[in-house]
Amino acid sequence: xxxxxLVVDIDGTLVDKNGIVSAEDKAALAxxxxxxxxxxxxxxxxxxxxxxxxxQLPLDGYHIFADGAIVCNPEQCREVYVxxxxxxxxxxAVEFAKEHDIELELYSSTKYFARxxxxxxxxxxEFFGIEPTLTDFDGLWQRERIIxxxxxxxxxxxxxxxxxxxRQFAGSLNVSWAWxxxxxxxxxxxxxAPEVSxxxxxxxxxxxLGVPMSEVMAVGDGNNDLTLLSTAGLAxxxxxxxxxxxxxxxxxxxxVEHNGLAAAIKKFVV
Numbered sequence: 461x462x463x464x465x466l467v468v469d470i471d472g473t474l475v476d477k478n479g480i481v482s483a484e485d486k487a488a489l490a491x492x493x494x495x496x497x498x499x500x501x502x503x504x505x506x507x508x509x510x511x512x513x514x515x516q517l518p519l520d521g522y523h524i525f526a527d528g529a530i531v532c533n534p535e536q537c538r539e540v541y542v543x544x545x546x547x548x549x550x551x552x553a554v555e556f557a558k559e560h561d562i563e564l565e566l567y568s569s570t571k572y573f574a575r576x577x578x579x580x581x582x583x584x585x586e587f588f589g590i591e592p593t594l595t596d597f598d599g600l601w602q603r604e605r606i607i608x609x610x611x612x613x614x615x616x617x618x619x620x621x622x623x624x625x626x627r628q629f630a631g632s633l634n635v636s637w638a639w640x641x642x643x644x645x646x647x648x649x650x651x652x653a654p655e656v657s658x659x660x661x662x663x664x665x666x667x668x669l670g671v672p673m674s675e676v677m678a679v680g681d682g683n684n685d686l687t688l689l690s691t692a693g694l695a696x697x698x699x700x701x702x703x704x705x706x707x708x709x710x711x712x713x714x715x716v717e718h719n720g721l722a723a724a725i726k727k728f729v730v
Contacts, residue, residue, distance in 0.1 A: 466497050556625060585620050613637075681716065697713070
């Protein structure tokens with residue numbers, strides 16, 4: 461089978477515990493691109509939080525950001541698919557978070573908003589390379605198109621607050637728990653519109669590129685990759701993925717610390 465589209469998750473798949481893309485993975489992605497394969501990232505991050513990565517790699521096309529809320533070419537500022545959160549729901553979520561002392565964060569396609577400096581803003585600045593815009597959230601949903609909200613859960617108390625919020629907004633928001641090897645004890649929560657998923661975004665991307673799903677290979681490791689792997693023609697899970705992700709995979713490669721992405725590319729693509 462000739463795979464024409466390779467879709468790659470970032471944290472835990474492409475990026476290791478030190479926030480680094482290995483030389484082996486870089487070389488394999490370059491080989492795939494040189495062979496005419498379209499390589500796209502598919503991540504819970506927004507595009508600005510991927511700049512450090514995309515500048516290292518032959519990635520000048522379209523990518524899936526914000527857990528599937530937007531498909532775009534960030535270099536050309538071209539969107540082919542976007543599903544923002546309803547402004548009325550953003551307003552309700554902001555008010556609920558303020559009332560219950562929850563550190564909610566908001567993202568447009570280009571900006572990251574926080575109400576104050578926290579552990580999470582520091583991590584975003586240092587690890588993800590994205591500078592927060594500190595602002596009062598009042599009326600922000602009227603001034604900005606919010607495509608994703610987020611929370612960083614660093615302790616049990618924050619986890620309980622997060623669960624309380626998700627119960628409150630069940631049906632109005634879709635929530636996934638993501639992680640990065642650099643912060644193994646922290647859950648980064650991606651909060652998007654209810655119809656959003658990586659799988660639906662992949663369908664939109666493949667249709668735009670004119671690639672049948674049978675010619676799409678996807679590689680991932682997190683719970684938010686479930687719909688991505690379930691949709692792709694060939695699903696590859698990392699060895700460091702949880703069992704429920706491995707269960708939907710066609711192939712399980714090595715873990716991220718042992719260049720599992722490169723191994724999968726060499727086996728199926730080049």
